[in-house]
Amino acid sequence: MAFVLDGFDLDAFLAATLAEDLGDGGDITSAAVIPAEARFRGVMASRDSITVAGLGVAAGFFRALDPEVTIVPLVEDGAAIAAGGVLMRLEGSARAMLTAERSALNTVQHLSGIATLTRAYADRILGTGAILLDTRKTIPGLRRLEKYATRMGGAxxxxxxxxxxxxxxxxxxxxxxxxxxxxxxxxxxxxxxxxxxxxxxxxxxxxxxxxxxxxxxxxxxxxxxxxxxxxxxxxxxxxxxxxxxxxxxxxxxxxxxxxxxVGRLTQSAPAADIGLDFALV
Structure with missing residues (x-):
């Protein structure tokens, strides 16, 4: 499930995002509460009907902190799934999963939100012959990812x-x-x-x-x-x-x-409601 996107440095993005969250002290909560040897199984699922985008980036966060993590993707980016649909299953270090969770979810929620809104616009003009385009109204630093998400939605x-x-x-x-x-x-x-x-x-x-x-x-x-x-x-x-x-x-x-x-595709898309539930192995 390696994520490759022209002009986008995945490793640099993962490192910068995790550094922002971890600071100098790291995940002090997980380090204090979760035993180093503890392992989790995780299920990432959507609570709404969505168009998926960003799964490969989300997986990258877990792999960055636990290279031995097992990740089983159950859908591909661009797929339309119903509420309750499972996106991926994971198993690995409990500490690593908890530390990566927010960065992974933030990314896949944001990109899937864009893809979902884009799909709504693309579906609305089916049969007219017109082609839907995105714009440069993107969050600084995220243009490549956000424009990738609009493509997943049909623009x-x-x-x-x-x-x-x-x-x-x-x-x-x-x-x-x-x-x-x-x-x-x-x-x-x-x-x-x-x-x-x-x-x-x-x-x-x-x-x-x-x-x-x-x-x-x-x-x-x-x-x-x-x-x-x-x-x-x-x-x-x-x-x-x-x-x-x-x-x-x-x-x-x-x-x-x-x-x-349509500038709204990237400027105004709400985050998709995606959650990640863990259980001890």
Whole structure:
């Protein structure tokens, strides 16, 4: 159940997280109360219906403190499970399990919460042809993990950072003078992917003429979005963004846009209710 994610250093994440929890004194409660030789069996289960994400990271915390721990995963990331479903079974050092418990649960609860919310949004637009995107609205330091969780829930990743595509927004336009000039500068810099945020129909043609490769249609009503999609005519992908909710996303997706991006996937997802119960071996 080794967890490998491009651009993510699992060992460094595990070490930093455990160091934050253990400080200089370690787990003083377990050290005082639990005999060193005690062993636990553990069952990690969900109390709600969820989409799972982060099991491999959670397992990493237990292995970091007890390399001999036995871990039996019963589902894979991306799986939908019903309330009461068991995610994994563990057996190993009681002290190590208790010390790793909170870090492991925090991670899998957070990532499964994101995956579960993402799945709700993805399911809501099934059949429309639109693709769900996440955003850069992530907790600092957790972007790779959170964007991994959105993929487990059925979304595609938008930009991973400021480096992998230009995104020209209103403040860039304000400095450049107009949309066309801003796009022209990005193109002159040799940038291949140039995403342009437009909030008015009259910005579309200047952006396309200057070389935009993707249009982000910001805070437009479904009626306006339909007109924008018609005007673009498939020349570049179109993306609807801004204030999208579960109640509004289907109407937005049905306008013919290529993508719908939703910041709430990572910004507002509640933690999944996942618990870990132990018993002495």
């Amino acid at each position: 595609q990743n938008h930009r991973m950072g400021l480096w992998d595509a230009a995104m020209i927004k209103d403040n860039h336009v304000a400095v450049a003078g107009d949309v066309g000039e801003a796009v022209a500068r990005a193109k002159a810099a040799g940038i291949a992917r140039i995403i342009v945020e437009v909030d008015r129909i009259d910005q579309i043609e200047p952006a396309l003429a200057a070389g935009a490769t993707h249009l982000l249609l910001d805070n437009m009503t479904p009626a306006v979005l339909r007109g924008a999609v018609t005007l673009v005519g498939g020349r570049v992908p179109t993306e609807a963004s801004g204030g999208v909710t579960l109640e509004t996303i289907r109407d937005i997706a049905a306008t013919g846009v290529t993508y719908v991006s």
